[in-house]
Amino acid sequence: MISRKIVLHFPRRLVDRPLVYHLIKDYNLEFNILKAQVTPAEEGLMVLELKGKQEDYDKGIAYLQDAGVIIDSLSQNVARNEQRCTHCGACITICPTGAFELDPVTRKTRFLDKKCIVCGLCIKGCPPRAMEVHF
Amino acid sequence: MARTVEEINEKIKKGNVVVFTAEEIIGVVKEKGLKKAAEEVDVVTTGTFGPMCSSGAYLNIGHSNPRIKLGGGKSYLNDVPAYAGFAAVDLFIGATAMPDDDPRNRNHPGEFNYGGGHVIEELVAGKDIRLEATAYGTDCYPRKRLETWINLRDLNEAVLFNIRNSYQNYNVAVNLSNKTIYTYMGILRPDAANANYCSAGQLSPLLNDPLYKTIGIGTRIFLGGGVGYVAWQGTQHNPTALRGENGVPRRGAGTLAVIGDLKQMSPQWLVGTSFMGYGTTLTVGIGVPIPILSEEILKYTTVTDEEIYAAIVDYSDAYPHMKPTIVGEVNYAQLKTGKITIQGKKVPTASFSSYSKAVEIATTLKDWIKSGKFELTQPVAPLPGVESGYTFKPLKERRIEHTNNS
Numbered sequence: 001m002i003s004r005k006i007v008l009h010f011p012r013r014l015v016d017r018p019l020v021y022h023l024i025k026d027y028n029l030e031f032n033i034l035k036a037q038v039t040p041a042e043e044g045l046m047v048l049e050l051k052g053k054q055e056d057y058d059k060g061i062a063y064l065q066d067a068g069v070i071i072d073s074l075s076q077n078v079a080r081n082e083q084r085c086t087h088c089g090a091c092i093t094i095c096p097t098g099a100f101e102l103d104p105v106t107r108k109t110r111f112l113d114k115k116c117i118v119c120g121l122c123i124k125g126c127p128p129r130a131m132e133v134h135f
Numbered sequence: 136m137a138r139t140v141e142e143i144n145e146k147i148k149k150g151n152v153v154v155f156t157a158e159e160i161i162g163v164v165k166e167k168g169l170k171k172a173a174e175e176v177d178v179v180t181t182g183t184f185g186p187m188c189s190s191g192a193y194l195n196i197g198h199s200n201p202r203i204k205l206g207g208g209k210s211y212l213n214d215v216p217a218y219a220g221f222a223a224v225d226l227f228i229g230a231t232a233m234p235d236d237d238p239r240n241r242n243h244p245g246e247f248n249y250g251g252g253h254v255i256e257e258l259v260a261g262k263d264i265r266l267e268a269t270a271y272g273t274d275c276y277p278r279k280r281l282e283t284w285i286n287l288r289d290l291n292e293a294v295l296f297n298i299r300n301s302y303q304n305y306n307v308a309v310n311l312s313n314k315t316i317y318t319y320m321g322i323l324r325p326d327a328a329n330a331n332y333c334s335a336g337q338l339s340p341l342l343n344d345p346l347y348k349t350i351g352i353g354t355r356i357f358l359g360g361g362v363g364y365v366a367w368q369g370t371q372h373n374p375t376a377l378r379g380e381n382g383v384p385r386r387g388a389g390t391l392a393v394i395g396d397l398k399q400m401s402p403q404w405l406v407g408t409s410f411m412g413y414g415t416t417l418t419v420g421i422g423v424p425i426p427i428l429s430e431e432i433l434k435y436t437t438v439t440d441e442e443i444y445a446a447i448v449d450y451s452d453a454y455p456h457m458k459p460t461i462v463g464e465v466n467y468a469q470l471k472t473g474k475i476t477i478q479g480k481k482v483p484t485a486s487f488s489s490y491s492k493a494v495e496i497a498t499t500l501k502d503w504i505k506s507g508k509f510e511l512t513q514p515v516a517p518l519p520g521v522e523s524g525y526t527f528k529p530l531k532e533r534r535i536e537h538t539n540n541s
Contacts, residue, residue, distance in 0.1 A: 086184065086406055086418060086489045090321055092473070093329040093485040102473065107490040124246055125322055127186060127408040127487065128418065 003051045005034070006061075007077055007118065009070040010044030019067060020048070027060035028052055034117040047118050077118055077134055080111045084130035094125040140426050143177045144510045154178045154504050156497035157343045157425075157436055164437045169430055178504055178511065179436040181343045182357070182422040182496030183335035185488030186408050188319065189299035189370060190417040191229035192255055192397055195291040196266065198224055199283075203268065204276035210268040212254045212285075219268070223276055228254055230417035243412060244317040250415025253407030255295075258287050259359070260402035293397040295359055295405070299369035301421050303341035303389035304376075304445060307332045307465060307484075309477065312451035317412020321487060323450055327462075327477050330447065330484045335493040336440045336467035340423035341389045343436045345382045346521060347374070349425050351514025356393065357422030357500045360404035362509070363395025365423075368518045373527035382435065385444045385464065389518065393421065404496075420492065422500040426511050440467035447477060457529060 010019070015038055023029050035047035050057060064071060087108045091100040099115035100122070102108070111131075122131045146152040153176050155163055160179050164172045196205075205219040210226055214234040218227040232251035239245050258264055263284040272279045287293055308320035309327040316323050321331045336342065344350045354365040369390025376388035404420030427433045447462040448454055465475050470484045503509035519525035 084406075087491045088185070088418075088489040089486040090331070091485075093324075093331070093483045094322055107471075107494070121322075124409075124411050127321075127410060128406050129248075129409055 001051060002054050002057055003049065004057065004073070005047065005049045005114075007072040008044070008046040008048060008064065009072070010046070011068055011070075012042045014068055015042060015044045017067070019064060019069065020046070022063065023050070023060045027056045027063065029056055029060050035119065078113060078116050078122075079132050079134070081130045081132055084128045085109070086128050086130070088127060090125065090127055091122050091131070094121050096121065138177065138426070138428050140428070140511050140513045143426050146177055147504055147507055147510050150505075150507055152177045152504060154180060154501045156494065156501055157181045157338050158494060158497070160433075160436050161337070161439055164433065169434055169437075173427060173430040173433045176427050176433060178501075179343065179425045179427060179433070180422055180497040180500040180504070181335075181338055181340040181425065181436075182420070182493040182498075182500065183301060183339050183488060184404070184420045184492035184496060185333050185335070185418060186319070186410070186416045187297060187300045187302075187419045188231055188414075188416045190255075190295070190297035190419055191227055191251065192258070192293060192295045193221075193225060193227045194285075194293050196224045196226065196285055197289070197291055199278060199281055201278045202276045203270050203278035203281050204273055205268050205270060205281075208268060208270035210266065212264050212266055213249070213257070214265075214267075215249070215251050215254050230255065231414050233415060239414075240412060245412060247409045247411065247413065247415045250407070250409075252415050252417035255397075255417055256402050256405055256407040258293065259397055259400050259405050261287055287398060294394060295363065295397045295400060296366070296392075296394045297369075297419065298392050299371060299390045300393050300419055301340050301369070301391045301423075302334070302387055303339070303345070304384045304443065305333050305387045306448040306454075307445050307470065307475075308450045308454075309447055309462060309482070310451045311449040311462070314451075316451050317410070318450050319410055319413045319416075320450060321485070322411060327480065327482055330470075330475060330477065330482045331487060332445060332467070332470050332484060333487040334443075334445070334467065335488050335490060336443055336471070337438055338490065338493040338497055340421060341391070342383060342438060342443055344423075344425050344432070345378070345384060345435055345438075347389060347518040348432055348435075349428065349514075350391075350423055351517045353512055353515040354423060355509070355512040356395075356424070357420070357496055357503070358393055358395040358400065359397070359420055360401030361395055361399035363393050363421075364512075365391050365514070365518075366394040367392040371527050372519060372525065374519055374521050374523060375526050378521075379442070379444060381438065381442055383438055383443055386446055391421075391518075420496050422496040424500060424504060424509075424511050440471060443467045445470075
C-alpha cells in the first residue's frame, strides 16, 4: 500500500469530467481531497492524497495523464528559499496544518513539506517572502 | 571594581578582553556569582533582528552633466518615491515607501510586494537601481530629466539612518474581533486564535541596559552587518513607561535612532520585508555592546526571558482606537513555549523578531571585540532617562478653521 499527495492541473475542457470518480471505481484508490478549485481561467486545480496498491496507483495516474491531466508531486510545489528565510517564526501560526515547526533549542524554523496542503497562506504571509509556490 | 571603557579598550587591543553574549552571561553569573563575574567580565553583547519601520537611507548620487537639482522635484528608485527635499543630489529612501501604482489595500488585504525596504536591501546587495527623476530646472541646475542606473559603489555617501529602531520591549498582539485582521504584528486570527510578539527578549539591547546607564549617543554598535552608532534617542522614546521592580519596562519604552555607512553593511542583515494588509518595511540587525563598568550594570545584563513582561493588546479595537485597556500580561519565557493562556484558552504564539539571528548578531559582535577589530565608545551624551520626565505623547488634534479666503 502506498500513499501519495499529488497536484492535478485540469485543462478547461476537462473541468466537468468526473475523473476522480473513475480513479475510485476503476482503479480502487482511496482518496482525500485536500484542495479543489476552478481558477479564473476555468482550469481545475486539485490537491489529492491517493492511497492504494502501487500497480493500481500507477494505472490510475496513467489514466489521468492519458485524459490530459498534468500531475505534479506536492512537495515540488511549495519550497522555502533558505537564503531569504530569517527564521523569524511568523509562519508557525499562519500555517493551518502545522507544516512549520520551531526548534526549541536553536529557535530556527523548519518547513515540513510532507504536511503542506498547498493552501498558499504562507506565501504572502512570510515577511521576507521566503516561501515560493510553483503551480 | 569599577572598570572604565578606556580600560576595556586597552584589553581589546591586547587581545585579552572577556566577552559574553547576553544569553551566555546568565549562566556565567549563576555559576560564579555576581561579584566574581563582575571582576572577570568586561563586555556583554546584545542583539536583535526584527522589522523596524522607521528606517531609511540617505544617498548622494553625484552631480550629472549638466547639473540637475533633485530637491523640489520628483525622484524614484525602482519606481519607489524617494524624498527629494534636500540639496541638488541628495535623496532619502524610507523603508515603507511604495510605488505610486501599488494597489495598497484597494483589494484588502494588499500584498505589498515591493517598497523602500526592498530598495535598500537591493542597494546594499550591490544591485543596480533605476533612478528616474524630474526637476523644475534653474539657471545653475538647468537639467529637468534624469534616468540612470545607480549602484552603491558609485555613490558618494550612502548612509543608513534609522530614526526609530531597537524598541525596548513591545506589545503582544491578539485579535478579539470575529474577523481576521492584517497588522504590522502580522495576521491575527479572530477570537484570539493566535498571539504574535516581536522582541529579542533577554538578548535585546535596551532590555539589558534598561535605565540607559551605558548606551547613549555615540555608542558604537553592530548595524546591518557593519559598524554604526547611536545618533539620538529614537522617535517615541518613552523612558517613563511602566517598569517592574527590576527596572525592566513592561511596555514599549526606549528607542534608538541609529546611523552607519551602508557601504559596509550586508543584505543578510537588512532585509526588505512585506506585511500582508499592512505595508513594506525593513528588517534590521542591531547589536549593542554593554561595557561592564560595575556590578549593577552586570546584574542588568543577566535579565532572563522569564523576567521580561509584555502587555497583551487587542489590535482589532483597543489599539486602533487608542484605548489603554490590555488583555493581560505575559513574559517572554511563556511566549517562547509556543502557547500562552488568555482568558482560560490556550493560544499559539509566533514571533516576528528572529531569536536565532539575534544570537548570531550578539555572537558576531563578541567575535569582533575579541579579535580586536571593534572597540567600545563612551557615549557623548545620555539618552533621556526615567528622571528626565520625557514622555511619549499622543497627538492633540486642533481643528483648522477655514475662512472664505483660505
